[in-house]
Amino acid sequence: MHEIRQEDVLKLKKIFESSRRAVFFGGAGVSTESGIPDFRSEDGLYRQKFKYPPETILSHTFFLRHTEEFFDFYREKMLFLDARPNAAHYKIAALESEGKLAGVITQNIDGLHQKAGSKTVLELHGSVHRNHCEACGMGYPVQKIVKSKGVPRCVCGGVIKPDVVLYEEPLDSRTTERAVGLIRAADNLIIGGTSLNVYPAAGLVQYFRGENIVVVNRGEIPVRGAVFIDAPIAQLFYQC
Structure with missing residues (x-):
């Protein structure tokens, strides 16, 4: 204290x-x-060891190229519901x-x-509580991300993206x-x-x-x- x-x-x-x-x-x-947890303190996210640096995983490029790995990290390290x-x-x-x-x-x-x-x-x-389909724009609650496996998809088949600002955005x-x-x-x-x-x-x-x-x-x-x-x-x- x-x-x-x-x-x-x-x-x-x-x-x-x-x-x-x-x-x-x-x-x-x-x-x-x-x-x-925060990002830059001694116990922050950026001090932890991952396959890729968190700044890379949380980038727009990584989201496009390694979407499933992005969501594995996102569910484990970014959602504190x-x-x-x-x-x-x-x-x-x-x-x-x-x-x-x-x-x-x-x-x-x-x-x-x-x-x-x-x-x-x-x-x-942005907010983890708002998510949208990149194809049709339909909105989804965060529970859709939590309960999905791999890449979360809309009823139309599009990828559901969290409404959070990634690096490069x-x-x-x-x-x-x-x-x-x-x-x-x-x-x-x-x-x-x-x-x-x-x-x-x-x-x-x-x-x-x-x-x-x-x-x-x-x-x-x-x-x-x-x-x-x-x-x-x-x-x-x-x-x-």
Whole structure:
């Protein structure tokens, strides 16, 4: 258990209380305390040994050329359907319901913000809970992927692809535009559980013109003018 400094709790509480249209921008670290591993930490997915590097397996090219191997990896390492929201997810949802938070911009694909009750959630990298046939466009729930063997197929015979953004694929332009609009209009920007290493998503932070930027992360990251708090985000938010 990480020791949370009370001065950090007070800093964050003060910013929460002053907010009227704050935006939360989050990454994998928001969900690690729900049991979903991140990518780049010491125990993260990218430190594990596989036949191919995870960046390769999760690429558009690999999906096209080695579709069955892609789904073997995807089912085992990307689906955590039993995971539950943690204190960070619930606090963010509460701030929205109180009229202090305008929305969530997340790099995560797990849907935990919605499970916690958040209404305005922009999923930059898509969601495991949405899937579609590449041939006819029919939508399928994630259970279709879980229960299938090998390559999941539509009733029309087409391959069912998860609605997640793979390497080599662009972000959805409408989602990105909405994210830019939210950040530009925000009075406070709270960044949590991300190293801001993944572009173009991380580049959205540059559009902030409001009062305060708070970064909550394990390990400092360079964000000009930000208040930095080194703490597990769920533990910290629980005390706020």
